[in-house]
Amino acid sequence: MSDRDMVGRREFLAGAATLAAGATLVGRTPAQAVPVAEGTVKFPFPTGRRVRVLVTGDAGTGTRTQWAVADAMRAFHDREPISVALGLGDNIYEHGPDSAADVQFADKFEHPNAGLDFPWLMVLGNHDNSSVLAGDGGWLLRGNAEVEYHADSPRWWMPSRYYSVRIPEHNPVVEFFVLDVNPLAAYVPPMFSPYWAADGQFMTEQAAWLDRSLAESTATWKIACTHHPYLNNGPHGDAGHYEGLSIEPINGVHVRRFFEDHVIGRCQFVVSGHDHSLQVLEPTVTSKGTRQIVSGAAAKTVGAEPRFTTSAGHAAVFENYHELGFMVLDLTEDAVDLRVHTVDVATGAGTEAFRRRLA
Template sequence: MTDNSPRPVDSGLKRRSLLAGAAVAGAAATLGGGRIGIGTASAATHFTLPKGADRLHVLVTGDAGTGEAPQFAVTRAAREIHARKPFDIALGLGDNIYESGPNGPDDVQFHTKFEKPNASLDFPWLMALGNHDNSAVFPGDGGWLRRGDAEVAYHRRSRRWYMPSRYYSVDLGVAEIFVLDVNPLAAYIPPILSPEWEPGGRYMTEQARWLDRGLRASTAPWTIVCTHHPYANNGPHGPAGAFDGLPAPLNGQWLKDFLERHVAGRAHFLFSGHDHSQQVLDAVPGLKGTRQIIAGAAAKTVHASSSRRFRARYENYTDRGFMTLDVEPAAVTLTAYQVAAGRADARKAFTTVYRR
């Protein structure tokens, strides 16, 4: 969602019509073959990952990359917390470069929409790819998957930005984090003409095998999976399998199937963005105990009400904000912060503790 103002009643129908029409018109767009596989960081170019940590303080943001005043307000509030209790890492849950992604790894947008807003937040930012990062025909269609490779290449140019490949994992000791690229399964222009990227193609098949092996072998007390698109969602985009009220395959059914098969019951948490809201959902059917958290309000909001489709412990659809995690071997403390318009600080809105 890119319009933060209240919407007329029929705007959802208009949006669905636009997306469906664009998907048909753009099906022949250049989706790109090839891929960037699992990679490793060039350690000399990055702030140090806290390997072997027995505790972590984590900043969680999503849908941040506008370069506009609300993003700066959120990061200013995060800096105040960082000054009191330093963060070890951040999780960036996609839509890193609005509205249509970068034009190559040297695009000035990396400076204006990431480096400048996050100045002095000097720790590794583990970044995921979102649909806006892979735009083709219109902003956010997810139809040009090769565009996201520019964000992988930027990994070599930034000390903060950590994205060694389109999907990757980092074992930090007390937690192992798996950052996925599920855009081929949820694009508004699906990759039906590019076998490499299709749901049963090589890219997603190899990613699934890699994820299965990694989650099975992990010995970390906590496993965290990060995606841009959520499985469960009470906000306007809706949940996987019903995204934006669109017909299959545009509705994210492929993503729903993938997460049920490879993440549900295998990871402790699923963190996602995409919906410009904050949601802490509880006992989501289909996730088999994996907790779905949505943190997509780092620059935009939706001004909507909850569908109440899933039971929620906390929801906020009107305020921008971010979340923090305090990860220890026996417990994870999650805190949601609101950053209201016209305020320079963050208000602690919700806290909960998950125990093993």
């Protein structure tokens, strides 16, 4: 075991003990949201009725591939200003941050995204919650450092582990529901506290909040933002069949049930990362008309991984497993238009690979 893994194991056990002893709940739910620190000025949310959304995920490597995609996003933003971004998890590879003061926030978020000066609605991913092994999702307390970072960054928006944002605030065109299903999807399921269990306090409160928030929302478009997808043609697979496994709960069966009980048929779109690919799937009877979009190719491509295969075979209007890229959603009261841009690593140039009106 490496030194980093040994440290990770000690921190994991210490974190579990702290939670068992009654650690603070600040930032875990919208009711305990982290306030913005004095002296920090957040980039403002748009107030108009046309909203241009950058959709990107699995970016936080700090490598030249992340910088190449960021270069292409900057070039797009210079031509067509972006209103807000969705950062769909795995924000800090490979193990997540050690604290809210971790230099990785600068190296893997602030510096690569310089000039992309608008709010970034951030989602927690499995790598952001690593314990012993990178991406195992087994130390959920680690993700709280990303919530705490909300206090100090003009760009980074994550006041709690799950939350919603209406744009504009009054009579909204869109409401984004940022969800945290990591307790249900962890490769190392929560063992030390019932708080994180599938039927525990955290997920029960999140489900009740989501049901209430969706019922009260007056937004024309309701978009669920998650790291783990509900449907996925890439190798990570669908919820309930993650990694092609039949072993519960690590196959994501609880994730599937959460989506089906609280999201599907209530939101027009689910946008996710996790799979390092670009996918625009067709809505189905099973998904109750909700369309799954996967944008997780901001720094890595799944097609470059050993033994790459696609999986479920869901009908798709666009799929790309071999190129880096990002997506852009243009939202008005009357329409949703999607563009997919692929990126050349060598030059940082983006190319529009797909365009479609989705609604």
